[in-house]
Amino acid sequence: MKQRLVSLDVLRGLTIILMTIVNNPGDWGNVYAPLLHAEWHGCTPTDLVFPTFLFIVGVSIVLATPQKTLNVSVLQRIVTRTLRIFCLGLFSGFFIRIQMFGLEGLPLLVVRLIITAIIVVALFADYDKNWQFLIAFFIFLVIMILAFGGFEPFDTVRIPGVLQRIAVVYLIASLLYLRTGWVTQAIIGVVILLIYWAVMTLIPVPGAGGANLEKGTNLAAWLDNLLLPGHLWATSKTWDPEGILSTLPAIGTGIAGLLTGTLLRTNFDKNQKVTYLLIGGIAAIVVGWGWSFVFPLNKALWTSSFVLYAAGWALVCLAILYFIIDIKGYSGWTTFFVIFGVNPMVVFFFSGMIFRVLNAVKVNNPADPAAGQMDLVPYLYKYQLAPHFENPMNASLTYALCYLVLWFVILWLLYRNRLVFKV
Incomplete structure (x- = not known):
């Protein structure tokens, strides 16, 4: 790979990570407020993701x-x-x-x-x-x-x-x-x-x-x-x-x-x-x-x-990362974020398609077998993950984190093989 500004890759990686989490909760009815867009006027951390990119x-x-x-x-x-x-x-x-x-x-x-x-x-x-x-x-x-x-x-x-x-x-x-x-x-x-x-x-x-x-x-x-x-x-x-x-x-x-x-x-x-x-x-x-x-x-x-407002927060975040990584040299912790940061378009394009591929697999509906089959993704969340949590918001967030892990594996394989897809 060519020499890159690591602090910028880390900021990009943080942006993609947050995007992946906020776009893929297990249940849109149970999401922590900072992980939702403002209903109209206002600004949450989620609202800063796209402008930062x-x-x-x-x-x-x-x-x-x-x-x-x-x-x-x-x-x-x-x-x-x-x-x-x-x-x-x-x-x-x-x-x-x-x-x-x-x-x-x-x-x-x-x-x-x-x-x-x-x-x-x-x-x-x-x-x-x-x-x-x-x-x-x-x-x-x-x-x-x-x-x-x-x-x-x-x-x-x-x-x-x-x-x-x-x-x-x-x-x-x-x-x-x-x-x-x-x-x-x-x-x-x-x-x-x-x-x-x-x-x-x-x-x-x-x-x-x-x-x-x-x-x-x-x-x-x-x-x-x-x-x-x-x-x-x-x-x-x-x-x-x-x-x-x-x-x-x-x-x-x-x-x-x-x-x-x-x-x-x-x-x-x-x-x-x-x-x-x-x-x-x-x-x-x-x-x-x-x-x-x-x-x-x-x-x-x-x-x-x-x-x-959004550009200001992006500047502050970049300044902090630039100081820590490019000036002080504390870069040993950055690999996880760089892995997400060097191939952002792969996530942008294929993120939604993964769900469609998984949902092509049908399973029997445990709640109502007579109703026929249901898609795999909602089945996994509703019957395999959510029952293990008392707080539905924690279940919903855990689902998003599991999806993040799936993307980490995909992007890690690309990174390990030095595959950077530039549009």
């Missing part, structure tokens, strides 16, 4: 780009990577909608897995960069045709998503870094946050009256439903937490990462870097918190105050 994307762009050169070859590489990430996110939604010749159950799952393998190999096989771009673009085009061409059951598949937002932020942040200096980037970031604040709080929402920040009736929700009707988050159906307008301030999160990466690449003494990281982090937290009194912290809307 986007922040790291920005930092990584700088650290992985030794020379700020933008030519046709570099642009092609950036666009290809963007399409790859975007396609992975889109295909995650398409996976469960694939039908073939009326197949059901395990045979259908096998077909879906074969198609998944073809897509993954096509996107990431090692061939000429021109072909990489063309194939990624072709897969993107086919998915878009299926989604918007009236083809059932893809006509209601979700288009926005976590990987899709990562792709867009990566694209714009990469181009900003290669074409502008850090001062211009900072100015653009501030302008984005101010414009988003004005747009969300001053522009009346068609059909809903004045500007507002309420769930489902704000301007971002209106725009999502106008441009992507039927292709939004299944829970809401009329708006999306990774929607179109709220992706604008998410670019600000990526820019915060660019500025941090630029600081880390300067010739400043390492102790100075830690000081600047801490000062910047604390300042961002304070300003974001203060701004929240007029523009509330809200992850679903990705409000400007939330951008600063």
Whole structure:
């Protein structure tokens, strides 16, 4: 493996670990409050997971780009990577909608897995960069045709998503870094946050009256439903937490990462870097918190105050890890976190598919044999794990930790064999 900034890998690993835990409880009705998103306004530790990852994307762009050169070859590489990430996110939604010749159950799952393998190999096989771009673009085009061409059951598949937002932020942040200096980037970031604040709080929402920040009736929700009707988050159906307008301030999160990466690449003494990281982090937290009194912290809307607040905590965490690992040299404990940190896209893409594969196995329902069979995953939780706990919240958390262990084994095998999958 190439030499990496271990503190950044550890922070990325911590982010992926927390993401895995909060996304996979045994019972959504029994989850400890810090492991849940804020119901609407507000911020919990769980709300900081995604912005921290986007922040790291920005930092990584700088650290992985030794020379700020933008030519046709570099642009092609950036666009290809963007399409790859975007396609992975889109295909995650398409996976469960694939039908073939009326197949059901395990045979259908096998077909879906074969198609998944073809897509993954096509996107990431090692061939000429021109072909990489063309194939990624072709897969993107086919998915878009299926989604918007009236083809059932893809006509209601979700288009926005976590990987899709990562792709867009990566694209714009990469181009900003290669074409502008850090001062211009900072100015653009501030302008984005101010414009988003004005747009969300001053522009009346068609059909809903004045500007507002309420769930489902704000301007971002209106725009999502106008441009992507039927292709939004299944829970809401009329708006999306990774929607179109709220992706604008998410670019600000990526820019915060660019500025941090630029600081880390300067010739400043390492102790100075830690000081600047801490000062910047604390300042961002304070300003974001203060701004929240007029523009509330809200992850679903990705409000400007939330951008600063979340970036501030990411800076503070990175400063602490950088001091412990890169200055003091206390790195013996980091391997567990690095294992998660070097292959994050593997977890992002395959996490949901593992459940679908396991649930293809059916078992008899112990509570009601006459009701037929049930999926393996809920059976394991409800009848094999939960009965051993008096507190259902502890049972639910233990289930998530067991899933984390499963992912550790997978990622450890990749790490041991020096397999790092870069999108």
